[in-house]
Amino acid sequence: MEYRKLPHGEEKISVIGMGSSVIGEQPEKDIIETVQLALDSGINFFDMAGGHASVFSAYGKALEGRRQNAMLQVHFGADYITGAYGWTTNLDTVKKSVEWQLEKLKTDYIDFGFIHCIDEEADLIAYEKNSILNYLMDMKEQDVVKHIGLSTHAPVIANKVLDMNILDMLMFSINPMYDYGEGDYAIGSDGERQRLYRRCEKESVGISVMKPFNAGQLLDAKQSPFHAAMTTAQCIQYALDKPGVMTVLGGPGNVKQLKEILSYFDTTKEERNYSIISRLTPDESIGKCVYCKHCHPCPANIDIGLINKYYDLAVQGDILAKEHYMTLEKTAADCIRCGHCNRRCPFKVMQMERMNEIKNYFGK
Ligand code: SF4
Ligand code: SF4
Incomplete structure (x- = not known):
């Protein structure tokens, strides 16, 4: 358990x-x-x-x-x-x-x-x-x-x-x-x-x-x-x-x-x-990360699902989520822009571009 x-x-x-x-x-x-x-x-x-x-x-x-x-x-x-x-x-x-x-x-x-x-x-x-x-x-x-x-x-x-x-x-x-x-x-x-x-x-x-x-x-x-x-x-x-x-x-x-x-x-x-559920993703949710980690593994060892969760929470004002992000060993700044996540994501998240957005938000 x-x-x-x-x-x-x-x-x-x-x-x-x-x-x-x-x-x-x-x-x-x-x-x-x-x-x-x-x-x-x-x-x-x-x-x-x-x-x-x-x-x-x-x-x-x-x-x-x-x-x-x-x-x-x-x-x-x-x-x-x-x-x-x-x-x-x-x-x-x-x-x-x-x-x-x-x-x-x-x-x-x-x-x-x-x-x-x-x-x-x-x-x-x-x-x-x-x-x-x-x-x-x-x-x-x-x-x-x-x-x-x-x-x-x-x-x-x-x-x-x-x-x-x-x-x-x-x-x-x-x-x-x-x-x-x-x-x-x-x-x-x-x-x-x-x-x-x-x-x-x-x-x-x-x-x-x-x-x-x-x-x-x-x-x-x-x-x-x-x-x-x-x-x-x-x-x-x-x-x-x-x-x-x-x-x-x-x-x-x-x-x-x-x-x-x-x-x-x-x-x-x-x-x-x-990821089977992506078949019915409503229009408003296409391109939004559901933290499923279907796009893992990332060659830069970024925990893509987790940092997306921290990002969404931080944007909504969750201070703790921001603190958690700042202690991560691998962050959006480590993205090598290989595009693997974009190709793998069944929810059509442009994750590679989002990594840039996340890096700019947290400053790392
Ligand atoms: S980017 Fe896509 S595949 Fe990766 S965790 Fe988010 S929703 Fe899942
Ligand atoms: S584009 Fe960046 S986040 Fe996506 S798999 Fe490649 S290194 Fe990892």
């Missing part, structure tokens, strides 16, 4: 986490087995928003004696008291549901307390007006909640809550379909979405990625808009390459699917290469 450090905190988060969207369809013993395999494999980050109330008591049992090895995203606004998933902005219902979840999980603290699934401004207004946000902030004040998060599919809502300066984590739907304008949750243009990822990185807000495979659609050649099946490893790599991303939450339905997700670590760089 690999880990990334939460910017607002000391926690080291596994780059692959586990979502609970479908695991609740299984008998309790299978849920427990899957969660325990996740823990044994080094996964320490679990999202608790799922379609089934049954996951909570199963997690409670799976985490017995191991609670300190798991970080849980618990959603304020997801209601499970009836036995099925419900969405609410009623304060009493939220309180009862959170208490119920803590009891079933056999825990007295929440690692990440989430403003749950807000995609419309009116819902955000109701969330505040009904004092649910106050309740969540009070729980943080009391140290029951360690960090505040937001789950949304909409960049405009993410930006509004980022403006409040309360977030440590954003749960956002990231996959190449959505970024390229395909699918139900393809909300916002690619440019708007990329700016959001960079804003998170700049403001030290981590991103936990939901829907990395778009419920399996990307893994099926017949359903994928790219007219070819992507692999789980390619989808995971795509999300992990985005600025701000801490962890990618696959939603395994059983042990077999979890093992398939974890096989990411057995794949080569070539097997993780997702």
